[in-house]
Amino acid sequence: MSITRRNFIKYTSAAVAGASVFGQVHIASAATGVIMPKKGKRIVVLGGGWGGCTAAKYAKMEDPSVEVILVERDPKFISCPISNLVIGGQKTMKDITFTRDKLAKNYGIKIVYTEATALDAVKKTLTTKAGVLEYDKLIVSPGISYDYAAIEGLDNPVAIKKFPAAFKAGAETVALREKLVAMKPGGVVVLAVPPAPYRCPPGPYERASLIANYLKKNKKGSKIIIVDANDDVTSKGPLFKKAWADYYKDILEYIPDAAVTKVDASTGVITTEQGEIKSDVANIIPTMTAGKSAFDLGLMNKPDDKFVRADAYTLESYNFKDVYVVGDSTHNGAVGGVPKSGYIANSMGKVAASAAVRTLNGQEPLAPSLINTCYSMVNDDEAIFVAATYKYDAVSKRIISAAGGTSPERSVLFGHHAEDWALGIWNDILA
Amino acid sequence: MQKLRLFYCVVAAAVLIPAAAFAASAVSEGERLGRPCAGCHATNGYAPGEYIARIGGQNADYMTKVMKEFATGKRPGSVEMSLLAKGYSEADIAAISEYYGGKAWKNSTNKIDSKKSAAGLKLAKVSGCFDCHGAKGEGIDSFPRIGGQNSGYLYEALKRYKADKIASEEMALVKDMSESQLESLAQYFSGIRK
Ligand SMILES: Cc1cc2nc3c(=O)[nH]c(=O)nc-3n(C[C@H](O)[C@H](O)[C@H](O)COP(=O)(O)OP(=O)(O)OC[C@H]3O[C@@H](n4cnc5c(N)ncnc54)[C@H](O)[C@@H]3O)c2cc1C
Numbered sequence: 001m002s003i004t005r006r007n008f009i010k011y012t013s014a015a016v017a018g019a020s021v022f023g024q025v026h027i028a029s030a031a032t033g034v035i036m037p038k039k040g041k042r043i044v045v046l047g048g049g050w051g052g053c054t055a056a057k058y059a060k061m062e063d064p065s066v067e068v069i070l071v072e073r074d075p076k077f078i079s080c081p082i083s084n085l086v087i088g089g090q091k092t093m094k095d096i097t098f099t100r101d102k103l104a105k106n107y108g109i110k111i112v113y114t115e116a117t118a119l120d121a122v123k124k125t126l127t128t129k130a131g132v133l134e135y136d137k138l139i140v141s142p143g144i145s146y147d148y149a150a151i152e153g154l155d156n157p158v159a160i161k162k163f164p165a166a167f168k169a170g171a172e173t174v175a176l177r178e179k180l181v182a183m184k185p186g187g188v189v190v191l192a193v194p195p196a197p198y199r200c201p202p203g204p205y206e207r208a209s210l211i212a213n214y215l216k217k218n219k220k221g222s223k224i225i226i227v228d229a230n231d232d233v234t235s236k237g238p239l240f241k242k243a244w245a246d247y248y249k250d251i252l253e254y255i256p257d258a259a260v261t262k263v264d265a266s267t268g269v270i271t272t273e274q275g276e277i278k279s280d281v282a283n284i285i286p287t288m289t290a291g292k293s294a295f296d297l298g299l300m301n302k303p304d305d306k307f308v309r310a311d312a313y314t315l316e317s318y319n320f321k322d323v324y325v326v327g328d329s330t331h332n333g334a335v336g337g338v339p340k341s342g343y344i345a346n347s348m349g350k351v352a353a354s355a356a357v358r359t360l361n362g363q364e365p366l367a368p369s370l371i372n373t374c375y376s377m378v379n380d381d382e383a384i385f386v387a388a389t390y391k392y393d394a395v396s397k398r399i400i401s402a403a404g405g406t407s408p409e410r411s412v413l414f415g416h417h418a419e420d421w422a423l424g425i426w427n428d429i430l431a
Numbered sequence: 432m433q434k435l436r437l438f439y440c441v442v443a444a445a446v447l448i449p450a451a452a453f454a455a456s457a458v459s460e461g462e463r464l465g466r467p468c469a470g471c472h473a474t475n476g477y478a479p480g481e482y483i484a485r486i487g488g489q490n491a492d493y494m495t496k497v498m499k500e501f502a503t504g505k506r507p508g509s510v511e512m513s514l515l516a517k518g519y520s521e522a523d524i525a526a527i528s529e530y531y532g533g534k535a536w537k538n539s540t541n542k543i544d545s546k547k548s549a550a551g552l553k554l555a556k557v558s559g560c561f562d563c564h565g566a567k568g569e570g571i572d573s574f575p576r577i578g579g580q581n582s583g584y585l586y587e588a589l590k591r592y593k594a595d596k597i598a599s600e601e602m603a604l605v606k607d608m609s610e611s612q613l614e615s616l617a618q619y620f621s622g623i624r625k
Contacts, residue, residue: 058466062458347467354458366458371467371515387511389467389518403518407510413482416583417471417511420480424473431474 035131036110041066041360043353044126044135046116046293048072048100050342051141051327053429054349055356059139060107062357069135070103071128073115074170077430081342082422083169084203087177088210089218090380096169102431119297121320137356140299140308140317141327141345142291143168144199150287152262152271159265163284166207167199179281180214186221187280190270192260193228197307198288199328199340201235202386204228206376207283209240212248213379224252227272229259229287235339236376236384236406243378243410260284290329299325301334309334312398314355314365315348324352336399338390343372346425347390367392368399375418383407383414461530464523468531471511476531481541481583491532493575498524505598508591536569538579543622551619554612558604560620568620574601582621589613 045056048070056070077098085091103109114130119138126133146165148155154163164179166172180189189211193204208226215222233240233254244252255274262271268279289306290299301309301318308325309318312335317323327345330338338344347370355365370390375383388404407414468486472478476487486494500506501516502524519527555561565571568578577585590613592602605613 343470346470350466354463358458366463369464369467371470373471373511385511387514389515391518403514403516405514413587414510416480416482420478420483420583421471423480424478424483425470427473427477427479428469 033131034125034134036069036112036133038134038136039067042135043068043137043139043356043360044133045070045139045141046126047141047143047291047327048074048077048111049141049143049327049345050429051345051349051352052139053077053100053103054346055139055141055324055326055353056109056349057103057107057353057429058350059353059357060109062354063361064108066357066360067110068107069110069112069133070100071112071114071116071126071133072100073113075099075113076170078169078173079342079422079426080167080169080200080203081425083166083173084207084210085377086169086173087166087180087207088214088377089177090210090377093174098426098430100430106431116293117296119299119320119323121298121323124322135322136360137322137324139324139326139349139352139356140294140297140329141325141349142293142329144288144290144328144340145292146286147289148286151260151284153265154263154284154286156265159263162265162268163263163282165285166283167203167285167288176281176283180211180219183219183222183280185219187219187223188278189215189222189224190277190279190282190284191224191226192270192272192282192284193226193230193234194285194287195229195259196234197332197340198285200342200374201339202240202374202376204285205233205235205240206378208252209243209248209376209378211283212244212252216248216251222251224248225277226252226254227258227260227270227274227277228254228256231256235374236386239384239406239410240376240378243382243384247379288328290331294325294329299323299329301331305331307331312336313368313392314359315352315368316355322356324356326352334398336390336393336396337401338370338399339372339374341372341374343374343425344370346429347371370399372404373421375414375421377415377418378410381412381415382410383418384410385414385418459526459530460523461526461528464519465527465530468527472531475534475537477537478581479540481581482587483581484584485537485539485580486531487534488536488576489532490570490573490575491528492573493570494528494532495525496573498528506591506596508587508596536576536579538624539581539621541582541621543582544618547615547618548622549619550612551615551617554608554616555619560616563601564620567625568623577620578623580621582617585617585621586614589617 045052079096114128116128118127164172164175166176191208258272258274270277299308309331310325315324326348328340351368373387375385384407386406389402391402393400501512563574570576591597592605
């Protein structure tokens with residue numbers, strides 16, 4: 001989607017926070033030298049997703065005198081949260097597609113649309129396809145990457161197209177939706193849940209519920225089979241199982257301990273630890289790792305690490321001083337038991353931004369305080385949720401849960417809250 | 432009263448912290464703890480939806496009371512808040528409430544049904560809502576602001592007073608009203624834009 005854009009950087013800036021100056025300049029790329037030479041204090045943010053946009057905005061809110069540059073590959077912000085409702089048919093791509101223009105306009109954040117490729121933590125520069133950016137502080141939020149190679153037969157363009165993961169919202173979301181719409185009544189849908197940790201623990205089960213809801217109404221005689229690499233539903237298990245029993249009894253089947261080992265793109269046969277299933281549509285969600293950039297930039301601390309270790313108090317990476325990591329890329333062992341969610345990425349963005357700004361100004365960083373909530377729709381209008389607060393524990397030196405729990409039941413009111421949550425957090429990230 | 436307190440805080444901070452550092456970053460305890468709330472309530476507490484309440488500019492003493500009651504299970508109808516509020520001490524709650532209470536209020540942008548709103552105004556006049564909540568629903572003393580609050584939230588709150596799910600002598604007057612009357616009141620007060 002962004003490939004044609006890679007030859008350009010779209011450089012958006014507004015000189016002063018709150019000023020009405022708002023220009024978009026296109027600069028030809030292939031630049032290898034330093035671009036936008038650093039004059040004063042500067043924070044560079046890599047990744048304009050949930051963690052990165054929040055960090056950029058809150059850094060500017062905390063100290064407008066710091067220059068903030070956001071580096072992002074994709075000119076559009078497409079929200080993963082609510083994308084399951086696009087797959088289920090309740091929402092459209094338009095509802096979850098936004099620009100980052102208000103970050104430039106309202107806060108004076110400079111946005112460079114390009115891809116970051118390398119880091120020099122000694123010289124303190126981030127190399128991008130548009131040139132080299134100097135920084136005082138770098139905040140990295142590159143999201144996740146799929147490990148397609150872990151499943152036999154999946155790591156090729158034909159299979160990837162046939163079995164869209166749709167855990168990065170965008171073209172994959174549309175592809176999965178179109179496959180469901182095109183499927184004949186009586187078809188079999190397979191949804192494969194990857195082993196934890198993966199982004200959005202309840203996400204696959206919410207999606208399965210909404211696909212079952214769609215099949216029930218539109219594709220008589222069809223079925224969805226969840227094959228789960230984990231030994232049980234990883235989030236809100238009793239609530240999901242109750243909804244499945246009440247609404248999708250003959251439509252949805254759940255098989256635990258059934259990691260996918262092999263897929264066949266020519267026949268649609270999905271092989272799991274529990275046997276083979278012939279699918280008409282299969283949503284294979286692969287094992288996830290930190291975003292590829294986290295590896296390319298040298299942020300992995302131990303040879304087998306798949307996520308980035310960072311200090312739980314400031315989110316500064318173990319490997320490099322002045323380089324902070326937020327969001328799905330963070331290592332739970334180092335940071336603490338927080339889920340890989342958009343809400344946590346949003347909270348972490350605030351923590352890292354504050355720590356970066358304050359240390360840049362010679363102040364002590366403040367203790368982190370975070371919240372997570374994940375709503376899941378189980379049909380057109382009822383939702384369930386998990387909600388918790390988190391704080392820093394000085395003994396374990398980790399972020400721990402201070403309070404929280406799940407909704408006692410599903411309800412229409414929680415469905416309204418789910419919709420409002422998305423509006424609220426999109427505002428907090430982008431406006 | 433509350434404005435005075437805030438002013439005092441700012442002055443104190445300016446005195447204690449060197450000028451350069453102060454200009455750089457002055458984050459109060461309420462802001463540190465309150466920032467994550469914006470994931471649901473939006474930046475500055477200006478929630479754009481219908482059912483999540485606006486809290487930016489709400490009365491700080493009222494927010495403190497309500498947060499404590501969430502934490503002790505006295506307002507079980509607010510399920511998310513009942514779980515989350517337990518994560519904060521009384522001092523935390525006071526600080527967070529002060530932080531959001533210190534923001535300027537911004538009115539709801541919810542779509543309003545003009546017929547229901549007109550019926551709501553009539554009912555409000557005869558019921559004395561303005562006596563306690565102010566001529567524009569802006570709140571008086573520790574009586575909360577309801578003018579320009581989000582419509583769905585107002586309706587849910589009124590239904591809870593009616594059903595005795597929130598105990599309040601002052602709000603007992605809504606017990607005899609029908610749900611459609613409560614909806615009209617919610618539409619009217621949410622629709623106040625000035
Ligand atoms: C179906 C689904 C439903 C979900 N529902 C919820 C929910 O209800 N609630 C919730 O809290 N969370 C939910 N999530 C999880 C949420 O989307 C993620 O946790 C969140 O996006 C993580 O934020 P992040 O900043 O770590 O990564 P992202 O938001 O993915 O951002 C990473 C960004 O970095 C950019 N990038 C990466 N590498 C480079 C590079 N080298 N150069 C330039 N740019 C780069 C990418 O283009 C991307 O924009 C859901 C996820 C899915 C898939």
